[in-house]
Amino acid sequence: MRLLVICFSLLALACTEEEKITIDDAPLEFRLILGNWQLNGSKVSIGGPLPDDFQEISDGPIFSFELNSTYRLVSNNQHIISEGTFVYNEDSLIISPQNGEIEEESSYIVTMRENEMVLSPSGPILCIEGCLYRYIKLD
DSSP states (O other): OHHHHHHHHHHHHHTSOOOOOOGGGSOHHHHTTOEEEEEEEEEEOSSSSOOSSOEEOSSOOEEEEOTTSEEEEEOTTSOEEEEEEEEEETTEEEEEEEEESOOSOEEEEEEEETTEEEEEEEESSOOSSOEEEEEEEOO
16 A cells, blocks of 8 residues: 555656746847847849848748747748748757748858847758848847
């Protein structure tokens, strides 16, 4: 009987509620990408050096990055372009789509500044002469 009580006690301890992860638990570099980012500029070369200035984009698509390492890319009319999981560290972002129009994993070189994120594709799709996409933090 004692053995049964001990087993049930251990089982009850093992089934306690899992601790919830909060944004404060995430590494600082990971926190930088969390939230909503809207595309508002691009630099794309058509055969020479990159232009000096970003071409402004109004109502660009919005990337949303969540604490659970999921993302969603939505057009300005709320059409889901892509959603799935992501991996981010100091200077790289890898998105792994699970549905939407984008079907293959993509990687980007990331430059973060205050309320600004610049992405440059690094694979598998590359811009031969170069391209940069600027996103502005919405929240």
